[in-house]
Every structure is written in C-alpha cells, then in structure tokens.
Amino acid sequence: MRPPFALVMRIVAAACLAGSGYLHADLYLNGYRFIPTIGPAFLLQASGAFAVAVLLLISSSPVLRILAVGLACGALGGFLLSRTVGLFGFTERGFQPAPQSALSLGFEFAVLGLLAVPLVRDGFRMIVGRRVAAAG
Secondary structure, three states: OOOOHHHHHHHHHHHHHHHHHHHHHHHHHOOHHHOOOHHHHHHHHHHHHHHHHHHHHHOOOHHHHHHHHHHHHHHHHHHHHHHOOOEOOEOOOOOOOOOHHHHHHHHHHHHHHHHHHHHHHHHHHHHHHHHHHHHO
16 A cells, blocks of 8 residues: 555655755754854754654644655855855855755755655645635
8 A cells, every 4th residue: 555645745854854954964963063052053944844744754744744844945045146146144155065955955946846845736726725615
C-alpha cells in the first residue's frame, strides 16, 4: 500500500526544513556565532527548523505547515536582505558561503513549493466552497 501523496510531500518538506536548519547550525558553529545579532538569528533559525521538521513528521496540522513556510520565508528574506541593503550591518555577496547558500536556498524554495502551494490551494478551495454553498 502506497502512502498518501500529502504524507510524502510533508515528509520531504520536513527533510528540506531540517536540511536548512542543519546548514544554519553549521554556519553558526563555524563562524557566524561571532557576528552580533546574525549569529543568534542563525541559531534561532536552526532550532526552529529542526523543531518544526520533527513535528511535521508526526502531524499534518495547518499551523505547523504555516510555521514551516514562515521559517523558510524568514531565511529567504534574510538571505535577500544580506545581499542587498544589509541586515543589522551584515552583508554578503553572491552565493557565499558556498555551497551552504545555494543548498539552503534550494531547501527553502522546496519547503515553499511543498507546503505553501498546497496551503494556498486548500484555502482557495475552502473560500470557493463557502461561496458556492452560500449561493446555493
């Protein structure tokens, strides 16, 4: 018997979120911990990613999926800011440090694709269903 597609997507999303958390923890341990504000943010991102990834494995709660999407968006936003206007005085260029930057981006976009797209789709279906019920 094959597992339901939604379960497989949730497991893969949890693995991607954990991968992003691992990369943030690795960067924290290997130098970022000494950067004011950024270091603790990396540690917080890693801790949150690991915790939510584990919880996603045992629950399909929409709240957990929203938290996972929020963590991915936060990491992506921090990446974008650190390469444009800076973040708390911290700036980087391109995909440095390599390969962590590129891998992290891949994991975070995967989380968005696996969890945010279905959340939006389900929300849209719910809204349309309510309108159809109200009209009928």
